[in-house]
Amino acid sequence: MDTAARPRRLPAAFVVVLVALLLLGAWPAAGATARLDLAETVFSWRSDRCDDADTPDAPARAFRDAGGTVHLFATHFANRASLGPGLDHVSRDCRIVFEGGRNDDPSAFDDRLWLTAFHTGDGTTVHGLVHAEYHGHLRPAGCPSRRYMDCWWNAIVQVVSTDGGRTFRRAAAGNGLVAAPSLPYAGPQGHPLGYFNPSDIIAYDGYLYVFVFAAASGAQQRGACLLRTDDIADPARWRAWDGAAFAVRFTNPYARPPAPAAAVACTPVAGLAAPVTGLVQEADGTFLAVFSATGPDGGGGTVTGVRISRSRDLLHWSASELLVAAPMMYDFPCSSRVAYAYPSIIDPQSPSPTFASIGGRPFLYLTRFNLRDCRLTMDRDLIRIPLTAP
Numbered sequence: 001m002d003t004a005a006r007p008r009r010l011p012a013a014f015v016v017v018l019v020a021l022l023l024l025g026a027w028p029a030a031g032a033t034a035r036l037d038l039a040e041t042v043f044s045w046r047s048d049r050c051d052d053a054d055t056p057d058a059p060a061r062a063f064r065d066a067g068g069t070v071h072l073f074a075t076h077f078a079n080r081a082s083l084g085p086g087l088d089h090v091s092r093d094c095r096i097v098f099e100g101g102r103n104d105d106p107s108a109f110d111d112r113l114w115l116t117a118f119h120t121g122d123g124t125t126v127h128g129l130v131h132a133e134y135h136g137h138l139r140p141a142g143c144p145s146r147r148y149m150d151c152w153w154n155a156i157v158q159v160v161s162t163d164g165g166r167t168f169r170r171a172a173a174g175n176g177l178v179a180a181p182s183l184p185y186a187g188p189q190g191h192p193l194g195y196f197n198p199s200d201i202i203a204y205d206g207y208l209y210v211f212v213f214a215a216a217s218g219a220q221q222r223g224a225c226l227l228r229t230d231d232i233a234d235p236a237r238w239r240a241w242d243g244a245a246f247a248v249r250f251t252n253p254y255a256r257p258p259a260p261a262a263a264v265a266c267t268p269v270a271g272l273a274a275p276v277t278g279l280v281q282e283a284d285g286t287f288l289a290v291f292s293a294t295g296p297d298g299g300g301g302t303v304t305g306v307r308i309s310r311s312r313d314l315l316h317w318s319a320s321e322l323l324v325a326a327p328m329m330y331d332f333p334c335s336s337r338v339a340y341a342y343p344s345i346i347d348p349q350s351p352s353p354t355f356a357s358i359g360g361r362p363f364l365y366l367t368r369f370n371l372r373d374c375r376l377t378m379d380r381d382l383i384r385i386p387l388t389a390p
Contacts, residue, residue: 034306034324034364034385042365043074043082043092043382050094054080056382058114058131059277059344060365061200062087063354065164066123074342074367074382077112077133081165087348087355087363098128098159098168106134106185107254109155109177115168117198117210119232120353126161127232128168129178129198129210134185142187151187154194155180156212158235171235178235179212179227179250182220182264193217195225195250199279200344201232202287202356208232209314211289213275214266223268224276226314240266241315271309271317278344280358287311288358290343292328295320304331306343306364323364324385334374342367345387362387 045055056074064070071081072090079098084090100113109132117129136143136151143151157176159168170176179195192215199211207228216222228246231237240248248266251259278290289309297303305325309317327333329341344365347358363384370379
């Protein structure tokens, strides 16, 4: 496949919207919306894929390297980037920059791995957080049902690149482990177990913060857990909120002796019932969490779609606002031809090396599933939609 950057011409409707946004100044105002009919395709599985498994299977994230090239990730477990001089002009690079070892040993935390969050200060050294799935269903001896959901065991590990994101490797300290279930993998549990889906990494008050989603198990409650670190180079420095302080240090369940389960349970942050798939900071300092959820429609009913909540301190969040109503991956009618997932917000004009801030020109990025016989398949596109003020 030709991996040279190919400029994409924006439709006239985009130009009108973007000019209006620039005249209005910094986004957002309460009541901002996204219109699906203004969607621009950033990556098309049918025309841009490197192989059949090359598909957007995680929220869009981006960073700039030291040379100014933008690396846009929305990847499957063979992690590839789309590259270009800016987010308006990226195309697929077929090089795999990172991939798990498909290791049969769950204690290695090295089966199928998704790059999902980044931090860099200089564009050369890039730290990343990885959603690490152990696929027990592919090991029948430990998962007799062979059902994906029955034996899905998840952790968060850390990786690093020292060449501006061209390649990533596991962080050396502690095998890069950041968060894992309190007990070793034990076969079928009937539902996914562990910690999932790191959000964007964001700086605040001298620390770096990230949300991960916790499945309920033992002392661990289900919900969005907030972690922070004062040293991104050391995976062991991450601490999770326990309801009063950032005092929870996750441990390796394969360590001897194992830590008591209650000691490694984080307390979910109230008001964020769904995985936080995007986390950015607005011009006035307000934080914005992006997620998929079903919530009030304003008329006494409910509606499914992409929602946002706001916070000044990452711990106290406003009631969610609907950004766009849409059939989502977890809730779509068979009459629909498409479904959506993995929302995030990125502003191409952000001065942040990891696009962690937004101003006058933000886009909502989404994976669009092209449904086949009411089923989700690999046929998916990465799209973006300009956010418009009310």
